[in-house]
Structure formats: C-alpha cells, structure tokens
Amino acid sequence: MILHEYETRSREFIEADQLRKLTGTVRRVYQHVPFYRERLESGSVCPEEFERRPEMEALPFTTKEDLRSAYPFGMLAVPREELIRIHASSGTSGKPTVVGYTRKDIDLWAEITARAIALGGGKPGRVLHNAYGYGLFTGGLGLHYGSEKLGMGTVPISGGNTERQVMLIEDFKPEVICATPSYALNIAECMEGMGKDPRETSLKYGIFGAEPWSEEMRRTLEDKLGIKACDIYGLSEVIGPGVASECHEARNGLHIAEDHFFVEVIDPKTLRLVPEGQEGELVFTSLTKEAFPVIRYRTGDIASITREICSCGRTTLRMSRVKGRIDDMINMNGVNVFPSQIEHCLLGVPELAPYYQIQVSHKGALKSLELHVELNEAFYFEQDDEPSLIHKIQSRLKSHCLITVNVKVHPPKTIARSEGKAVRLIHKNKEPLIT
Numbered sequence: 376m377i378l379h380e381y382e383t384r385s386r387e388f389i390e391a392d393q394l395r396k397l398t399g400t401v402r403r404v405y406q407h408v409p410f411y412r413e414r415l416e417s418g419s420v421c422p423e424e425f426e427r428r429p430e431m432e433a434l435p436f437t438t439k440e441d442l443r444s445a446y447p448f449g450m451l452a453v454p455r456e457e458l459i460r461i462h463a464s465s466g467t468s469g470k471p472t473v474v475g476y477t478r479k480d481i482d483l484w485a486e487i488t489a490r491a492i493a494l495g496g497g498k499p500g501r502v503l504h505n506a507y508g509y510g511l512f513t514g515g516l517g518l519h520y521g522s523e524k525l526g527m528g529t530v531p532i533s534g535g536n537t538e539r540q541v542m543l544i545e546d547f548k549p550e551v552i553c554a555t556p557s558y559a560l561n562i563a564e565c566m567e568g569m570g571k572d573p574r575e576t577s578l579k580y581g582i583f584g585a586e587p588w589s590e591e592m593r594r595t596l597e598d599k600l601g602i603k604a605c606d607i608y609g610l611s612e613v614i615g616p617g618v619a620s621e622c623h624e625a626r627n628g629l630h631i632a633e634d635h636f637f638v639e640v641i642d643p644k645t646l647r648l649v650p651e652g653q654e655g656e657l658v659f660t661s662l663t664k665e666a667f668p669v670i671r672y673r674t675g676d677i678a679s680i681t682r683e684i685c686s687c688g689r690t691t692l693r694m695s696r697v698k699g700r701i702d703d704m705i706n707m708n709g710v711n712v713f714p715s716q717i718e719h720c721l722l723g724v725p726e727l728a729p730y731y732q733i734q735v736s737h738k739g740a741l742k743s744l745e746l747h748v749e750l751n752e753a754f755y756f757e758q759d760d761e762p763s764l765i766h767k768i769q770s771r772l773k774s775h776c777l778i779t780v781n782v783k784v785h786p787p788k789t790i791a792r793s794e795g796k797a798v799r800l801i802h803k804n805k806e807p808l809i810t
C-alpha cells in the first residue's frame with residue numbers, strides 16, 4: 376500500500392494544519408480578489424478578525440453564478456500572466472466557468488491525483504489507460520499528470536474510438552483504467568462485441584468518476600471487467616479530479632485530500648451545517664491553491680462525511696459517494712429522487728442491460744416521468760413477457776423510491792452509449808426558470 380504521510384496524521388494535526396492554511400487563504404483572497412474583499416467586508420470579516428475568531432460560518436459562500444459573473448478571469452488571485460493552464464467547465468447554458476492554475480497549482484494537483492491513483496491501485500511501473508477526455512475538461516489532463524508523477528506508463532487515449540481503445544488495452548496491457556463509469560461500461564460492451572472476454576484483459580483496477588454512479592454499477596463493472604472499481608471525485612472549480620478518492624482496500628467512501636481542501640456539509644435550504652453522517656450539499660474551501668482559491672464553494676453535490684477511521688488505516692475524513700446534483704433531483708409529487716437511486720433499482724433486474732434514460736416532462740406544474748430501459752441481449756425474452764417486466768420495474772421503483780413511472784422497454788443496444796459523462800436525465804418542455 377502506498378501511503379502519503381499526511382493520510383495517517385492524527386486528527387488534531389490535520390485540523391490545526393487546516394486552520395493555519397485557512398487563515399492564509401482568507402488573507403490572500405482578501406488582498407487579491409475584489410469579489411472576496413467585498414463579500415468579506417460586507418460580512419464584517421477581515422483576515423485579522425478571522426485569525427482571532429476562526430468561524431467558518433462567518434465566511435461567505437461562493438456559487439457557480441459568482442464564478443460565471445466573474446467570467447473569464449475576475450476571480451484570479453494572481454496576475455493572468457502567472458497562469459500556465461486554463462480549464463473550463465461546460466455549463467448547460469451560457470458561458471463556462473473558467474479556472475486557472477499557476478505552475479505550483481499544477482504541481483500540487485499532480486501530487487493530489489498521483490495519490491488518488493495510488494489509492495485506487497496504481498503503482499510506479501504499471502501502465503495506466505487514461506480514457507477521460509483530454510481538453511478543457513479536467514479529467515484527462517488531471518489524471519494524466521498524476522499518473523506520470525506516480526511513475527506509471529501513461530496512455531493518453533482520451534475518450535472515443537472505442538474499438539481502438541480495446542486494441543490498445545490488449546496490446547499495452549494496462550493494469551489500471553481511468554474513465555467515467557458509463558464509458559468503462561461502453562468499453563466492456565465493445566470488447567464483448569469484438570468477441571473478447573473483458574474479464575480476460577490485464578486490467579486489475581478501475582478509477583471511475585466525474586458522474587454519479589451507484590453501488591450496483593460498481594458491482595456490474597467489477598463483474599464485467601474482473602477488476603476492483605474505485606470512485607474518484609472532483610470538480611473544476613475546486614481543482615479537478617482528486618479532491619477525494621476511494622482506497623481499493625476498503626472501497627467504502629472517498630478520502631478527502633484534507634491537506635488541500637476543507638470540507639463542510641450544509642443543508643442547501645437553510646445553509647446551516649448538518650451533523651456528521653447526514654446528507655447535505657458538499658462545500659469546499661481550497662487551502663493551498665494560488666491562482667484560483669475558493670472560499671466555501673457550494674458544489675451542488677449531495678453526500679455525507681464521516682471522521683471514522685477507514686479500515687485501510689488512513690485518518691483523512693471520508694465522504695460518501697455522491698448521490699447526485701441538487702439540479703438533477705426530481706421532485707415527483709413531493710417525493711425527491713435522484714437518477715442514481717433509479718439506477719440502483721434497474722441494475723438489479725436481470726432482464727435489463729445497464730443502460731437507461733430518464734425523461735421528465737413538464738406540463739405547467741404537472742410532471743411525469745418516463746423511464747427508458749434496454750433489454751439484456753443475453754437474457755431470453757419474448758414480447759409477451761414485456762407487461763410483467765414493466766410491472767416488476769414499476770414495483771421496484773415504487774418500493775425503493777416511492778415513485779410511479781411509465782416504463783418504455785427498448786431492444787438491446789438502442790439506448791445511446793456514453794464516451795464521457797452520460798446524459799441520463801432529460802427534461803422535456805421545461806419552462807425557463809425565472810430567477
């Protein structure tokens with residue numbers, strides 16, 4: 376097991392270290408980012424005051440909207456000339472969120488992702504097949520630098536051209552694959568289509584993230600590919616992949632890189648902290664970033680955290696897998712449900728392949744949910760069986776998620792496959808939100 380010294384420090388050490396770094400971040404943003412200076416002053420918090428009484432609740436939140444209104448470089452804490460990398464996170468509409476990195480930021484990000492890869496089973500000398508997209512998205516380059524830093528033979532294949540991916544996996548014999556879970560599934564299916572057994576490759580570990588996925592999807596991927604699958608989390612606004620990642624020993628929650636990020640979990644309605652173990656919105660403050668520090672960034676992602684020490688021996692705080700984004704929560708007649716919960720129900724149905732799409736139709740205040748599922752090619756199925764299959768799916772969703780849905784069954788291989796982040800939730804006829 377490769378352990379970074381920080382990962383087994385005592386909680387007292389970690390918390391004192393975070394506090395020291397936090398006061399540094401507050402001082403820096405106050406001096407260099409007009410947005411934060413204004414926000415801190417309007418809340419009557421100056422860096423000296425925060426140092427005397429370091430109360431997180433006194434600090435302002437930062438939202439995606441705040442970052443968008445500073446487009447492109449308004450949130451930088453260093454002169455633009457000091458950036459050596461610029462990434463952007465694509466929004467659903469309008470301008471993207473732009474994030475910048477100094478040389479020091481890139482070095483520390485490489486260290487963070489190297490640690491994440493080591494947690495997930497990577498080792499110097501092994502080969503890593505990196506199928507996250509390269510480009511403005513932070514997945515490809517983020518994992519790439521970490522893999523090189525760890526000393527792995529890095530294959531910068533990016534996403535797409537799946538048959539070629541299969542050929543290179545066969546020829547280069549990587550032990551580790553990095554991809555979104557939905558793309559990893561696509562690669563496994565492509566192998567099967569080419570008459571190869573995905574369990575027979577050299578792959579031993581998968582490091583999957585960038586989109587919500589369920590425990591059932593983990594089981595499916597582990598079974599199909601004959602690997603151990605770990606979750607990796609991150610977001611461009613905070614740094615990119617590597618903010619938190621699972622260890623392959625326990626695969627039970629994601630270790631947060633607490634030497635670089637301070638985490639809080641809040642109730643998204645009241646904005647108050649929720650007790651440890653309770654689900655809420657993840658909020659991150661960066662502790663060491665130079666170019667693009669963030670204070671209490673509201674991620675929109677729902678998860679919980681625990682201080683319980685992991686069976687791998689690491690002491691760093693762990694977050695649960697992300698259940699989904701608040702924006703993707705579907706409210707059906709007062710019941711809230713996330714696509715990952717629907718996935719949980721569907722993947723346990725043997726007649727179905729692990730591909731689905733959820734369509735929400737809006738007619739005024741009325742909402743209806745249509746679930747598109749795909750038949751498992753390997754399962755013998757007759758047209759007459761369809762009503763009982765639909766009934767089975769509906770009862771599972773009723774009992775697990777308390778919702779009623781319309782189900783449409785599609786023939787094998789007809790639901791769109793993903794090459795990056797899967798689009799599983801589609802809103803039809805949604806009226807524009809008035810803000």
Ligand code: DLL
Binds near residue numbers: 512606610
């Ligand atoms: O998705 C960074 C990343 C790349 C993470 C590769 C992991 C692996 P963004 O494009 O800015 O950055 O999207 C960030 O994706 O707020 C979550 O909603 C979602 N997300 C990221 N990782 C996970 C995960 C990258 N493991 C947004 N589970 C985040 C669930 C995830 N959702």
